[in-house]
Amino acid sequence: MNRRLRMGMVGGGQGAFIGAVHRLAARLDDCYELVAGALSSDPTRAAASAAELRLDPTRSYGDYRDMARAEAARADGIDVVAIVTPNHLHAPVATAFLEAGIHVICDKPLAVSLAEGQALAALARRKQRLFALTHTYSGYxxxxxxxxxxxxxxxxxxxxxxxxxxxxxxxxxxxxxxxxxxxxxxxxxxxxxxxxxxxxxxxxxxxxxxxxxxxxxxxxxxxxxxxxxxxxxxxxxxxxxxxxxxxxxxxxxxxxxxxxxxxxxxxxxxxxxxxxxxxxxxxxxxxxxxxxxxxxxxxxxxxxAAAHATRIPPGHPEGYLEAFAQLYRDAALQIVAQQTNTPAPPESLMLTTVDDGxxxxxxxxxxxxxxxxxxxxxxx
Amino acid sequence: MNRRLRMGMVGGGQGAFIGAVHRLAARLDDCYELVAGALSSDPTRAAASAAELRLDPTRSYGDYRDMARAEAARADGIDVVAIVTPNHLHAPVATAFLEAGIHVICDKPLAVSLAEGQALAALARRKQRLFALTHTYSGYxxxxxxxxxxxxxxxxxxxxxxxxxxxxxxxxxxxxxxxxxxxxxxxxxxxxxxxxxxxxxxxxxxxxxxxxxxxxxxxxxxxxxxxxxxxxxxxxxxxxxxxxxxxxxxxxxxxxxxxxxxxxxxxxxxxxxxxxxxxxxxxxxxxxxxxxxxxxxxxxxxxxAAAHATRIPPGHPEGYLEAFAQLYRDAALQIVAQQTNTPAPPESLMLTTVDDGxxxxxxxxxxxxxxxxxxxxxxx
Amino acid sequence: MNRRLRMGMVGGGQGAFIGAVHRLAARLDDCYELVAGALSSDPTRAAASAAELRLDPTRSYGDYRDMARAEAARADGIDVVAIVTPNHLHAPVATAFLEAGIHVICDKPLAVSLAEGQALAALARRKQRLFALTHTYSGYxxxxxxxxxxxxxxxxxxxxxxxxxxxxxxxxxxxxxxxxxxxxxxxxxxxxxxxxxxxxxxxxxxxxxxxxxxxxxxxxxxxxxxxxxxxxxxxxxxxxxxxxxxxxxxxxxxxxxxxxxxxxxxxxxxxxxxxxxxxxxxxxxxxxxxxxxxxxxxxxxxxxAAAHATRIPPGHPEGYLEAFAQLYRDAALQIVAQQTNTPAPPESLMLTTVDDGxxxxxxxxxxxxxxxxxxxxxxx
Amino acid sequence: MNRRLRMGMVGGGQGAFIGAVHRLAARLDDCYELVAGALSSDPTRAAASAAELRLDPTRSYGDYRDMARAEAARADGIDVVAIVTPNHLHAPVATAFLEAGIHVICDKPLAVSLAEGQALAALARRKQRLFALTHTYSGYxxxxxxxxxxxxxxxxxxxxxxxxxxxxxxxxxxxxxxxxxxxxxxxxxxxxxxxxxxxxxxxxxxxxxxxxxxxxxxxxxxxxxxxxxxxxxxxxxxxxxxxxxxxxxxxxxxxxxxxxxxxxxxxxxxxxxxxxxxxxxxxxxxxxxxxxxxxxxxxxxxxxAAAHATRIPPGHPEGYLEAFAQLYRDAALQIVAQQTNTPAPPESLMLTTVDDGxxxxxxxxxxxxxxxxxxxxxxx
Structure with a gap:
């Protein structure tokens, strides 16, 4: 990859558990840089979290809808958003970013109802955007x-x-x-x-x-x-x-x-x-x-398939974070393939998506x- | 124990698997001697099996009913019978020996219908005879x-x-x-x-x-x-x-x-x-x-409970045969207790019986x- | 085997650990019957132990030398002696029985000095008697x-x-x-x-x-x-x-x-x-x-080799006692082969002997x- | 940490194994950014490797001595160098960077002779620079x-x-x-x-x-x-x-x-x-x-101690890369402590150093x- 993908995050402010795991997973294989976020619905915590993550303050948003709009409008806007909010927000946030043409990596479960989930799947298909769902264990x-x-x-x-x-x-x-x-x-x-x-x-x-x-x-x-x-x-x-x-x-x-x-x-x-x-x-x-x-x-x-998802020799244990990172890597491979109009490596297609959701x-x-x-x- | 219990066996002739296991289990803790048998419904095989097991030929029977009768009539008749036939015979054989006042150790399952099993339980209770059922795994x-x-x-x-x-x-x-x-x-x-x-x-x-x-x-x-x-x-x-x-x-x-x-x-x-x-x-x-x-x-x-069911120090593995033997040992302890009108050791009461069946x-x-x-x- | 081998034991009286294990191992595959013993150097304990093991009192000896002599002289004397004394007595006891022409199964270690052990090996060879040494773990x-x-x-x-x-x-x-x-x-x-x-x-x-x-x-x-x-x-x-x-x-x-x-x-x-x-x-x-x-x-x-040393199907664990019993079984197979002038099964030759000692x-x-x-x- | 530490690397060009592991470990906890390198002694491979790692070409050096000098002279020069060359170069490279006042993280073994290693330990002490040695397994x-x-x-x-x-x-x-x-x-x-x-x-x-x-x-x-x-x-x-x-x-x-x-x-x-x-x-x-x-x-x-070296809950396996990353994290904690004149967390002092080497x-x-x-x- 010539450049790291630009990533935004919704949720995952200070005190959150899974947001930090997503960031670590994104970092591990060096395919992403985190450049924007709506890290908390509490503005003070959002700002403090953004500072801690060394985000440009102008790209720390108080509302994910603003973020989707603003990032879609920038020449250097984010390629992909990671959604790590509580479950009930997964669908509205994902919808906003898909509508803005931005790829989505979403924590699971996909949504809080089947109808909501099906609508997301249809939207992702219509917008031709990747919608990765982090079923971590399929990254092993x-x-x-x-x-x-x-x-x-x-x-x-x-x-x-x-x-x-x-x-x-x-x-x-x-x-x-x-x-x-x-x-x-x-x-x-x-x-x-x-x-x-x-x-x-x-x-x-x-x-x-x-x-x-x-x-x-x-x-x-x-x-x-x-x-x-x-x-x-x-x-x-x-x-x-x-x-x-x-x-x-x-x-x-x-x-x-x-x-x-x-x-x-x-x-x-x-x-x-x-x-x-x-x-x-x-x-x-x-x-x-x-x-x-x-x-x-x-x-x-x-x-x-296993070789594609491994980094170090046998006997050197890999774990949960590497499995998680694998999903991020596969997402990156697919996004870049789409951006460059080239085929993604077949092994990357094991990535779990909105359909699994x-x-x-x-x-x-x-x-x-x-x-x-x-x-x-x-x-x- | 002053003497080994005298044991008979129904089933378990040459070529049978579980009969040999019962005999081994009975032998392991030296509480039984096998003295009689109706080892096969095929007379030739019954006789050959009896010879191989060094039974007195006069105590090798062609029919379990004859055996129950004859053994009950002997002064040195068997204390207990082990039943290792195919399932459908468990109930008739057990019935014959219980009726003759002989304790029973029976392979599982107890019977081929609930009604049959309940009748056995009632009979054992009425005759005040031990009816052990070899749920081996509870002997571990x-x-x-x-x-x-x-x-x-x-x-x-x-x-x-x-x-x-x-x-x-x-x-x-x-x-x-x-x-x-x-x-x-x-x-x-x-x-x-x-x-x-x-x-x-x-x-x-x-x-x-x-x-x-x-x-x-x-x-x-x-x-x-x-x-x-x-x-x-x-x-x-x-x-x-x-x-x-x-x-x-x-x-x-x-x-x-x-x-x-x-x-x-x-x-x-x-x-x-x-x-x-x-x-x-x-x-x-x-x-x-x-x-x-x-x-x-x-x-x-x-x-x-574990100490009662163990023979050798930790780190020296015991296995399936010892678990099986434990059931035989517990049965012997209970039979002897009844014969001598003394209480059986409380740990021996974990023995599985007709009620489990x-x-x-x-x-x-x-x-x-x-x-x-x-x-x-x-x-x- | 037409008959069980007649076995004697030296050592293994009440309170001893390994003697009971030897007896159990001898019993497990039904190749031996214990008929004589010098179970303790303390006459009272020897007699009490013999009674507990249901030995004929006339075959309970106070001294192993008497036992070797007397048993060798009987028509129904023991075929084999099991030696389960403390280590320093292994050699003198084994010597006495070998000299009397009786096969030996001895607990390990063989002796307390190399010279003593070498003399035993030479004697066993000269007398053409089996000298099994119970290195249990080789019975697995x-x-x-x-x-x-x-x-x-x-x-x-x-x-x-x-x-x-x-x-x-x-x-x-x-x-x-x-x-x-x-x-x-x-x-x-x-x-x-x-x-x-x-x-x-x-x-x-x-x-x-x-x-x-x-x-x-x-x-x-x-x-x-x-x-x-x-x-x-x-x-x-x-x-x-x-x-x-x-x-x-x-x-x-x-x-x-x-x-x-x-x-x-x-x-x-x-x-x-x-x-x-x-x-x-x-x-x-x-x-x-x-x-x-x-x-x-x-x-x-x-x-x-494994099949020869196993009794029950896979998944039904066998353990230490079965390994021990295997040595007794192999010893029996070899003794009977010698008595009947037939070849012993090749797998039985894995039995450990005086040479291992x-x-x-x-x-x-x-x-x-x-x-x-x-x-x-x-x-x- | 207010900022990521600026890191250089010597060795670790294309085809190298351990260099990639060091970079991943440095990245995992987000304490470092790689900004300079002398990645290969072969200039073509050095340049290609630098491009792949998105280094500023002016900070890709053909010789580690040049790199030490040049980086020491920059206001935004590297805080620390990672040494991942074959063993025989560990000592000369480390010496060059220590002399330039730059902290060192070195792959093991420390050197190819005890004298060489002792000289490094003395130099690190004299220059008051951290000298971490990556004995990975102590990061678990x-x-x-x-x-x-x-x-x-x-x-x-x-x-x-x-x-x-x-x-x-x-x-x-x-x-x-x-x-x-x-x-x-x-x-x-x-x-x-x-x-x-x-x-x-x-x-x-x-x-x-x-x-x-x-x-x-x-x-x-x-x-x-x-x-x-x-x-x-x-x-x-x-x-x-x-x-x-x-x-x-x-x-x-x-x-x-x-x-x-x-x-x-x-x-x-x-x-x-x-x-x-x-x-x-x-x-x-x-x-x-x-x-x-x-x-x-x-x-x-x-x-x-374990909590300090762990990132995710029990049951979510961590592995070799996390152990490796722990060494990088502890090194960062100690370097920052020195730079800010504050005490490092006591758990970070389990980091292995030149003395282990x-x-x-x-x-x-x-x-x-x-x-x-x-x-x-x-x-x-």
Whole structure:
């Protein structure tokens, strides 16, 4: 790349967690420079945050609509905006920037309703702008390799998919004692109607779909809230059925005492099975039917998809930030390809987009519908 | 013990798998001597098997009914019979020996219908005879310790239970190519209407109930057969609900390519979580809410239940056969206690019995009922 | 086998640890019956122990010499004696029984000096009697498979061997507070001049030699005692050199806080590497040079040596007692072969014998010599 | 920090591996901007590399001496230089920049002789400039926490230290077939007299010293070359003795087939033991004497040292690049502290410096001296 892409950010002011992660991810592979922001809805905090990030004060905006307009009008305006606000603002902010012709990288979940999400997908398509959605875990080399293995038939026909995402940080009512993260994530007005379901359930759903290349056709759900006084779900589980007859189980829980961030996937096909655990992301376990289990490691295997998403030799662990950075790198590759009218590297097309977001919202709707119907099987 | 208990066996002739395991388990702690048998319904094979096992030929019977009668009549008749026939014979054989006043140790599942099982339980109670059911996995020291931890409140209120039992040996139609084990286990006439469900699903159900001390009150099931031409299920899964509001997932699969005998349990409560994997039975993972994970090991922890079920120091692995032997040891302790009119050691009371068998048959019925009703939630 | 072998035991009376393990191991595969014993040098304890083991009182001896003589004279005398006394008695007891023409199964170490051990080896050869030495860890199926892999060249030329045996039970002076095991094992009069070195260092040495098929030609040692007041070493380490240029490291420690029974082996050759950990004995890790690591498991691999030493299917863990029992089974197979003048199964020849014991004593001598010479390299 | 530090780089042009890692590490926490370079001794490659990195062409130098002079003379000259040349240039380059009053961050090993290294240490002290040495592995949060645990006495007195660093990438003579990395690292003229010893042996030595706070007082070495035709060692091992009586083993091998980057440390004290494996850097295993093993994880434990070196919550793996970046961050904190005459955060003082480099060279000298004296024990 001849130049770094110019990036703006909406949200992510002082005290925010995920904004800092996005900036780090953008920085890691040196494809972006942050030049503008509407970092907070509180003007004082917005200005202080901008100063800390060494932004030109004239490009620190109090309102994202102003920012979209102003940046679109500049010759050196931003190429892309990163959206890291609470969930309920994702759609309005993304809409403003897409309308202004600016590419979008948006934190997940995409939106707080399926209709909202579908409108965004349509808009992105109409405006021909990239709309990346940061489903971080699909940035891991071994997740991409798993997808590749299945795509080329190494597992045969998929029969059983198990995905679980277990955390314990909401096992007690921490939102009632000032935990900011917990506060907005359990407030339906800010996070949408789905709590754990939207926050991590969608990650689980997306990971299974990303790796298998399959979306369940039906599900039967149990959406539950354990912690007294909590206004959103904190534990959800479902049985899954796929069009080819495959079966699946999905569970996402934020009350699973003792678990940190246990996103685990297991896929069994007619020819082989595989296992991936997010907490050990440099390895993938693969077992041919009746054969011996092999530990596949990033960098050691022969895999274009994994190689594309890796920076250092095997045995030198890469982690969550590198997976996140991979999404930013792939977004940059695609934006530059569009700008220069050249093809993007095929491996960069594994980037997750607004379409993954729509799929996630569809999953949420199906879960809530099944729940409303006493756990009946419903189509997705 | 002043003398070894005299044991008979029904089933378990040459070529049988589980009979040899029972004999080994009976031998390990030196509480039994095998003195009689109806080892095969084929007289030639019965005689050859008896000779190989060095039985007195006069105590090798062609029919289990004759054996029950004859042994009951001898002054030195058997104290206890081990039943290791195909499933459909468990109930008639057990009935014959209970009627003759002989204690029973029976392989699982208990019977092929709930009614049959309930009748056995009633009979055992009426005849005041021990009816041990070999749910092997509850013989592991760390499983017993897990039960103890939960019983004394270390996990707080249980919220989420995940149990899975995954194998791959039936991933292809091996029953059609002469595999004897596969043959009878997939034949409804011999194994009952439940395939994988009865064979290993009941183990999963029992393990979760044994450790948590809780039985789900409702379940919603998906009972499936993957392998074309197979006459019983080979993959079952269910969502569970408990009376206290806890949720659970259960899966048992014999088509999970790459898996050997992966019986894994995970329990999360308000105060802590724990994990156990049958393939690494000498350890149990325990994590207090918000705290660090600890690896508890057999022999190193202070646990009467685990100590009772262990023979050698920590770091010297015990395995499946020792767990199996533990059931035999506990049965011997209880039989001798009854014979001598003394109390059995309290730890021996963790032995699984006909009641566990009835619970398992209830589980099978509920699964099949939910399946018949399109996966609706049904009471257990 | 038409009949069980008749076995006697010297040592192993009430309160002894290893005697009970030997009996259990002998029982497991049903090849032996215990019919005679000199179970304790204390006559009261000898008699009580014999009663508990249901021995014919006339075959409970107060002195092992009487026992050897009397049993040799009986038509139904013992075929084989198991020796489970403290170390300093191994040689005199074994000598008495060999002289009487009785096969020997002896706990390790073989003797308390190399000369003593060499004399035993010569005597066993002269009397044409089996002299099995229970190096338990060589009874594990995956250890035997590892040996086979190397023997058939899968690792290429061996370059680096690392073996460690770490325990923590002697990290404090427990022998001073009445621990019986610790007492005799740290008393040079009973255990010989080597403490940790003889007790577990010889296991480490033997395991490396058994698997690689190679014995180091030189070593440089550091033999140390950490615990104040202890009369034998409790931590030993050495660098090794092999005739083919390979290098090795050996460490045995009984003060390695936090370790239970960590006997770990790692072998690297020009073509591949492998790893084994005694605490997870059902698996062996194998990595071809530049390739991916594979988890080989007992029962799933195609290996005559492993199959010979296994009883139950993969995924059903076997452990220490089964490994121990394997030595007894192999001894039985060889004794019966000799009695019936038929060839023993080739896999049974992996049994460890008096020659392994002599090799271990040579190792001890070399370690002590190097230590005496300030850690100089000495020939083995 | 009000501004990013201005950084120059010597070495690290196109095709170099470690230069890119340094730049990424410098970028990750946003404390540096790269503004000048002498990226290659080949002027064409230097210019091309500078363009690729978007350097001002007037600050791309053909010679590091020119660069040191010119940058020292500029008002906006670099604050710090990163040295990523082959080993033999570390000392001359560092000398030039220190003489010019510029802080230094240097890849390891520090120099190719102890005298050279000691001169650098003296010069840095005299010029009062920071001299950071990138011993990456000491940047891991769990390594720092391990150091803290030992420093505050949680392990008691240290008794046994085992450190191993195993790779397999030089198991065959890859330097003879054009592997650039292998080429210079096995060329004594570029890498110095120590091959594996200098490349990874020093890492092992440093890690053990960093965590324990102890340096061995004596060692006995075996320095070996396995691959025919190789001009430097590729496998080294040593026994260690500490002033307090502790024992240790160190091995570094680049021919350990099957190993990627296995830097493993084990420390046992009178009160507890711990284990760390670089390939799983988010965890540390801790076992109190006689107690249960606990898995300590980054972010979940209460540790100022670990918290200082971590960016994201537990369960979100950090890796090698973050550890590397930590060194850059600590260097920045110390440089800014000096520039602003304020105290640096105490946690930043865990940064490894020229003194670690001197210690490493002393280790190399001792290893070579012991080797020259047939493995005799020599003082360090």
């Amino acid at each position: 080399p071994m997740v991409r390799h798993a997808r590749e293995l299945i795509a080329r038939g190494e597992l045969g026909d998929i029969r059983y998919v198990h995905v679980e995402y277990l955390q314990d940080w909401l096992a007690s009512p921490v939102e009632q004692s000032g935990n900011k993260q917990a506060g907005w994530r359990t407030d339906p007005a800010l996070a949408g109607p789905a709590g754990c379901l939207g926050d991590i359930g969608t990650h689980a759903w997306q990971l299974a779909a990303f790796v298998t290349g399959l979306t369940p056709s039906e599900l039967a759900a149990d959406v539950h809230t354990f912690v007294p006084g909590r206004r959103v779900d904190d534990h959800v589980q479902a049985m899954l059925r796929y069009a080819n007859g495959a079966r699946g189980l999905l569970v996402a829980s934020q009350i699973a005492s003792g678990e940190e961030n246990a996103l685990n996937l297991r896929v069994h096909g007619t020819r082989a099975g595989l296992r991936f655990s997010q907490e050990s992301p440099n390895e993938l376990w693969f077992t041919p039917q009746g054969g011996e289990t092999t530990r596949l490691t990033r960098g050691r295997i022969d895999s274009p 729509v799929a996630g919202l569809r999953f949420i709707e199906a879960m809530l519908e099944s729940q409303a119907r006493q756990g009946a099987w419903v189509g997705v | 020291p760390m499983v017993r310790h897990a039960r103890e931890l939960i019983a004394r409140g270390e996990l707080g209120d249980i919220r989420y239970v995940h149990v899975e039992y995954l194998q791959d040996w039936l991933a292809s139609p091996v029953e059609q190519s002469g595999n004897k084990q596969a043959g009878w286990r997939t034949d409804p006439a011999l194994a009952g209407p439940a395939g994988c469900l009865g064979d290993i699903g009941t183990h999963a159900w029992q393990l979760a109930a044994f450790v948590t001390g809780l039985t789900p009150s409702e379940l919603a099931a998906d009972v499936h057969t993957f392998v074309p031409g197979r006459r019983v299920d080979d993959h079952v899964q269910a969502m569970l609900r408990y009376a206290n509001g806890a949720r659970g997932l259960l899966v048992a699969s014999q088509i999970a390519s790459g898996e050997e005998n992966a019986l894994n349990l995970r329990v999360h409560g308000t105060r802590a979580g724990l994990r156990f994997s049958q393939e690494s039975p000498n350890e149990l993972w325990f994590t207090p809410q918000g705290g660090e994970t600890t690896r508890l090991t057999r022999g190193r922890i202070d646990s009467p 009835v619970a398992g048959l209830r589980f099978i019925e509920a699964m099949l009922e939910s399946q018949a009703r399109q996966g609706a939630w049904v009471g257990v | 199926p995956m250890v035997r498979h590892a040996r086979e892999l190397i023997a058939r060249g899968e690792l290429g030329d061996i370059r680096y061997v690392h073996v460690e045996y770490l325990q923590d039970w002697l990290a404090s002076p427990v022998e001073q507070s009445g621990n019986k095991q610790a007492g005799w094992r740290t008393d040079p009069a009973l255990a010989g001049p080597a403490g940790c070195l003889g007790d577990i260092g010889t296991h480490a040495w033997q395991l490396a030699a058994f698997v690689t098929g190679l014995t180091p030609s030189e070593l440089a040692a550091d033999v140390h005692t950490f615990v104040p007041g202890r009369r034998v070493d409790d931590h030993v380490q050495a660098m090794l050199r092999y005739a083919n240029g390979a290098r090795g490291l050996l460490v045995a420690s009984q003060i390695a806080s936090g370790e239970e029974n960590a006997l770990n082996l790692r072998v690297h050759g020009t073509r591949a590497g492998l790893r084994f950990s005694q605490e997870s004995p059902n698996e062996l890790w194998f990595t071809p040079q530049g390739g991916e690591t594979t988890r080989l498991t007992r029962g799933r691999i195609d290996s005559p 002599v090799a271990g004593l040579r190792f001890i001598e070399a370690m002590l010599e190097s230590q005496a010479r300030q850690g100089a390299w000495v020939g083995v | 949060p769990m390594v720092r926490h391990a150091r803290e645990l030992i420093a505050r006495g949680e392990l008691g007195d240290i008794r046994y230290v085992h450190v191993e660093y195993l790779q397999d990438w030089l198991a065959s003579p890859v330097e003879q077939s054009g592997n650039k990395q292998a080429g210079w690292r096995t060329d004594p003229a570029l890498a110095g007299p120590a091959g594996c010893l200098g490349d990874i042996g020093t890492h092992a030595w440093q890690l053990a010293a960093f965590v324990t706070g102890l340096t061995p007082s004596e060692l006995a070495a075996d320095v070996h070359t396995f691959v025919p035709g190789r001009r430097v060692d590729d496998h080294v091992q040593a026994m260690l003795r500490y002033a307090n009586g502790a024992r240790g083993l160190l091995v570094a091998s680049q021919i350990a087939s099957g190993e990627e980057n296995a830097l493993n440390l084990r420390v046992h004290g009178t009160r507890a033991g711990l284990r760390f494996s670089q390939e799983s850097p988010n965890e540390l295993w801790f076992t109190p004497q006689g107690g249960e093993t606990t898995r300590l994880t980054r972010g979940r434990i209460d540790s100022p 001197v210690a490493g060279l002393r280790f190399i000298e001792a290893m070579l001296e012991s080797q020259a004296r047939q493995g005799a024990w020599v003082g360090v």
